[in-house]
Amino acid sequence: MNLYDRIPNNVNLSEDKRLQRALEKWLPNFLGWWHDMGPEGFQEKDVWLRTAIDVGSEGWAHFDYVKMPEYRWGIFLEPAQPDAKVGFGDNYGAPAYQEVPGEFRNALRRIIVTQGDTEPASVEQQRLLGHTCPSLYDLRNLFQVNVEEGRHLWAMVYLLHGYFGRDGRDEADALLERRSGNPDRPRILEAFNQPCDDWLNFYAFTMFTDRDGKYQLSALAESGFEPLARTCKFMLTEEAHHMFVGDTGLSRVVKRTAQLMKQNTDEDVRALGGIPLEIIQKYINFWFSYSLDLFGGEISSNSADFFAAGLKGRFKEQDQYQDHVAAEGSFTLMVVEDGKLVPREVPLRNALNEILRGEYVKDCEKGLARWNKALADEGVNQRLYLPNVRFHRHVGEYAGHHFDLEGNLITTEEFEAKKFEWLPTIEDREYVRSLMKPVTEPGKIANWIAPPATGIKGKPFEFEYVRL
Ligand code: BYC
Numbered sequence: 066m067n068l069y070d071r072i073p074n075n076v077n078l079s080e081d082k083r084l085q086r087a088l089e090k091w092l093p094n095f096l097g098w099w100h101d102m103g104p105e106g107f108q109e110k111d112v113w114l115r116t117a118i119d120v121g122s123e124g125w126a127h128f129d130y131v132k133m134p135e136y137r138w139g140i141f142l143e144p145a146q147p148d149a150k151v152g153f154g155d156n157y158g159a160p161a162y163q164e165v166p167g168e169f170r171n172a173l174r175r176i177i178v179t180q181g182d183t184e185p186a187s188v189e190q191q192r193l194l195g196h197t198c199p200s201l202y203d204l205r206n207l208f209q210v211n212v213e214e215g216r217h218l219w220a221m222v223y224l225l226h227g228y229f230g231r232d233g234r235d236e237a238d239a240l241l242e243r244r245s246g247n248p249d250r251p252r253i254l255e256a257f258n259q260p261c262d263d264w265l266n267f268y269a270f271t272m273f274t275d276r277d278g279k280y281q282l283s284a285l286a287e288s289g290f291e292p293l294a295r296t297c298k299f300m301l302t303e304e305a306h307h308m309f310v311g312d313t314g315l316s317r318v319v320k321r322t323a324q325l326m327k328q329n330t331d332e333d334v335r336a337l338g339g340i341p342l343e344i345i346q347k348y349i350n351f352w353f354s355y356s357l358d359l360f361g362g363e364i365s366s367n368s369a370d371f372f373a374a375g376l377k378g379r380f381k382e383q384d385q386y387q388d389h390v391a392a393e394g395s396f397t398l399m400v401v402e403d404g405k406l407v408p409r410e411v412p413l414r415n416a417l418n419e420i421l422r423g424e425y426v427k428d429c430e431k432g433l434a435r436w437n438k439a440l441a442d443e444g445v446n447q448r449l450y451l452p453n454v455r456f457h458r459h460v461g462e463y464a465g466h467h468f469d470l471e472g473n474l475i476t477t478e479e480f481e482a483k484k485f486e487w488l489p490t491i492e493d494r495e496y497v498r499s500l501m502k503p504v505t506e507p508g509k510i511a512n513w514i515a516p517p518a519t520g521i522k523g524k525p526f527e528f529e530y531v532r533l
Contacts, residue, residue, distance in 0.1 A: 073139030098241040111532040136212045140223045142295035151289030151375035153389040161291040181221030184214045186257035189245035197501035199511035205530030256355040269352035271311030277359040287378030317515040319436045323443035338512045347489045354457035360422040362461035369414035380424040
């Protein structure tokens with residue numbers, strides 16, 4: 066563990082001078098990007114942050130006040146497994162790849178670049194949120210998420226520099242050049258070009274979009290390219306907190322709305338400064354559907370190729386499956402043919418995006434159950450739900466068609482007539498934004514959200530998580 070190197074790492078960076086020099090050259094570019102595109106207005110403030118210092122399950126993180134630009138972004142991989150094997154696909158059982166196999170080079174680089182691109186993108190999307198935080202606790206959580214996305218970028222850049230030579234270095238540079246939402250040089254995946262400019266968006270993003278991260282990273286943690294697998298395994302440790310922020314954040318908004326609904330049953334919670342359940346539902350519809358797109362097409366030869374090559378597995382490939390070759394078998398999904406939804410059987414390997422998406426949906430449903438419990442606990446009868454997976458899709462079989470919230474195929478006219486009931490309107494967004502007034506006194510909380518059940522790492526909610 067080289068914790069006090071310029072780039073903290075557990076990969077013996079100081080023994081690989083070429084790589085060390087390359088990464089040290091990239092470091093000031095990263096800091097320049099962080100300065101320009103990281104959280105605006107808080108760079109000089111002390112934030113009570115968790116920093117990764119090890120990879121063990123116990124005591125891997127250290128908590129203290131840090132100014133974000135001084136955060137120790139490090140490169141941490143889970144320890145190598147002796148005799149690691151390719152765990153699935155056509156090369157199942159062969160020794161794991163320690164170097165990039167020539168025939169898979171492009172595919173692997175593309176996966177790593179796509180993963181890497183999401184990390185700075187999310188920081189860019191969230192860069193103005195600090196100005197409207199509902200509490201110091203939430204402000205700190207935002208910054209925690211941001212610095213760790215920065216570290217996840219480092220993780221992918223390490224792989225690009227360490228294993229892909231010249232074109233890897235070029236790709237690492239390009240990761241700092243694309244910009245979320247910029248029409249000329251957008252981020253690669255569409256969810257990462259959507260604005261995330263209020264805290265309801267932030268919680269929905271960390272609930273739904275970060276959760277795609279969990280599933281993609283889990284699939285890559287199975288990879289036969291061992292450096293990628295080891296990197297992703299450790300990234301997943303940090304990712305859990307990001308989803309916690311989203312899940313509990315939405316739960317707290319729902320709880321507060323329910324409390325306000327009870328205060329005055331006849332009245333729209335708007336009159337009391339709350340966020341109506343209808344608007345929360347529209348934000349769920351929006352971010353859930355965009356996040357579903359992140360799994361790629363339902364029928365995908367890319368996913369079949371990635372699996373065959375042993376690069377990207379299924380969720381919990383080793384624990385959940387017996388047959389790791391999956392060369393036979395099929396999967397039935399609904400497709401649109403001649404204006405109708407009909408079942409189609411496709412080879413299992415071509416349906417792996419859809420299978421991963423299915424795991425993700427099950428996980429999201431648990432979040433919905435928690436929020437609905439918050440409603441029930443407050444004695445409110447209304448419930449929140451996930452729209453059908455076909456609703457509002459831009460990638461895959463359902464893109465180019467319209468579906469209602471139950472997944473029925475509808476016409477463009479029918480969709481246009483209903484979309485304001487299903488997705489956030491400009492007025493909804495403006496209303497939510499109008500509530501976003503910063504609350505920065507320790508222990509205080511904005512009116513539209515309930516306080517958290519507990520603070521962070523044993524500290525109370527009243528703790529001064531950010532010194533302003
Ligand atoms: N947007 O065979 P297809 C995270 C493209 S989030 C735009 O259907 P494939 C995080 C695709 O590139 C996790 N384009 O899909 C969260 C292909 O292009 P070509 C990020 C898209 O390739 C919050 C074509 O459509 N990690 O970590 O099997 C904060 C056909 O592709 C999209 C990863 O994504 C889209 N949504 O799967 C911070 C893992 N979807 O070949 C971080 C790495 C597809 O026609 N990425 N296309 O030019 C992958 O494994 C795959 O690239 C995807 C797509 C799962 C994204």
